[in-house]
Amino acid sequence: MEIQRKLTTTMVIAIMIAALAVSSTMAQGTTEQAKVVKTVKGKKYCTKGWECKSPSIYCCNLTISEYFQVYQFENLFSKRNTPVAQAVGFWDYQAFILAAALFEPQGFGTTGNKTTQMKEIAAFLGHVGSKTSCGYGVATGGPLAWGLCYNKEMSPQQDYCDDYYKLTYPCTPGAAYYGRGAIPIYWNYNYGAAGEALKVDLLSHPEYVEQNATLAFQAAIWRWMTPIKKNQPSAHDAFVGNWKPTKNDTLSKRFPGFGSTLNLLYGDSVCGKGDVDEMNVIISHYLYYLDLLGIGREQAGTNDVLTCAEQELFNPPASPAASKAS
Ligand SMILES: *[C@@H]1O[C@H](CO)[C@@H](O)[C@H](O)[C@H]1NC(C)=O
Numbered sequence: 001m002e003i004q005r006k007l008t009t010t011m012v013i014a015i016m017i018a019a020l021a022v023s024s025t026m027a028q029g030t031t032e033q034a035k036v037v038k039t040v041k042g043k044k045y046c047t048k049g050w051e052c053k054s055p056s057i058y059c060c061n062l063t064i065s066e067y068f069q070v071y072q073f074e075n076l077f078s079k080r081n082t083p084v085a086q087a088v089g090f091w092d093y094q095a096f097i098l099a100a101a102l103f104e105p106q107g108f109g110t111t112g113n114k115t116t117q118m119k120e121i122a123a124f125l126g127h128v129g130s131k132t133s134c135g136y137g138v139a140t141g142g143p144l145a146w147g148l149c150y151n152k153e154m155s156p157q158q159d160y161c162d163d164y165y166k167l168t169y170p171c172t173p174g175a176a177y178y179g180r181g182a183i184p185i186y187w188n189y190n191y192g193a194a195g196e197a198l199k200v201d202l203l204s205h206p207e208y209v210e211q212n213a214t215l216a217f218q219a220a221i222w223r224w225m226t227p228i229k230k231n232q233p234s235a236h237d238a239f240v241g242n243w244k245p246t247k248n249d250t251l252s253k254r255f256p257g258f259g260s261t262l263n264l265l266y267g268d269s270v271c272g273k274g275d276v277d278e279m280n281v282i283i284s285h286y287l288y289y290l291d292l293l294g295i296g297r298e299q300a301g302t303n304d305v306l307t308c309a310e311q312e313l314f315n316p317p318a319s320p321a322a323s324k325a326s
């Protein structure tokens, strides 16, 4: 009896040691050491493997793949490959990380401490999940389990070609600029601007975005990282707190946080209308992902920062008189 117990204890310890050895080699296999490239005015600039290639203060911190792994991606988007999904087989973890790598040196998922980093990924993917979901009402697994079901707008009613931009972003004959990507982009001028930033000719080939998941994530992260108008923050800056609101912003109830990202990305289609479904469905995805990632929805902050129900718009729609004149 006594011997047997001792043996068992020894075996358990041996198994634990073996398990530890495996997990530490796995960690070494995936974790690259940040390399300090230079120090300017006391600030370190680093690179970190293929994922954070250009020297940046952000590359000294954890990279996304160090705190967000395949199993977490699979948890968040667990229904995306069921037969009823439109984009079966299209979206995967690798495409997301490859796309993110382009923006990690700029602070995407690499700003602040680990909690802040994970919150940004939950927020960005919350937008993604809600915009690509096919989880209507009674879907199994609940309506929040169906993100990344689509990769394009299903029944576009138009080609989204705005002639106002015919000199800067001329439409290619036969091309249609309907919604595509992880946070869908629409219109020739958005395809044009995204294509310039990503160095892919999306004005001639908008269809690339629905053929290539890396590009589909890149276009979405570009939208998240780039101000839509001059003198406005990007959604990223508004979320991580790089953006400091003016007195006017505060009077308009615009605070750094998730609510302002809704305002910047969607304006009057979801914001300033009180507690409406169009807004709540996006927020619900964000909160659900915070829970799944182990951060917890209580980290999302108060309603002031989480929603845009009471916010005035960053971009008020043109007055009827002004739009008549144009
Ligand atoms: C992480 O950073 C945020 C924002 O600066 C801060 O509120 C929070 O307390 C920090 N968390 C930890 C665990 O240090």
Ligand SMILES: *[C@@H]1O[C@H](CO)[C@@H](O)[C@H](O)[C@H]1NC(C)=O
Pocket: 057, 058, 060, 061, 110, 111, 112, 113, 114
């Ligand atoms: C890097 O991480 C530290 C500690 O978690 C954090 O305080 C710091 O703000 C981060 N650096 C940047 C540039 O965000």
Ligand SMILES: *[C@@H]1O[C@H](CO)[C@@H](O)[C@H](O)[C@H]1NC(C)=O
Pocket: 198, 200, 212, 213, 214, 215, 218
């Ligand atoms: C998909 O897009 C990425 C990013 O632009 C590019 O590097 C890659 O070569 C593309 N893949 C294919 C199969 O075209």
Ligand SMILES: *[C@@H]1O[C@H](CO)[C@@H](O)[C@H](O)[C@H]1NC(C)=O
Pocket: 246, 248
């Ligand atoms: C603040 O808002 C008022 C009223 O909308 C506007 O007239 C003023 O120019 C704004 N000030 C700034 C600094 O944006």
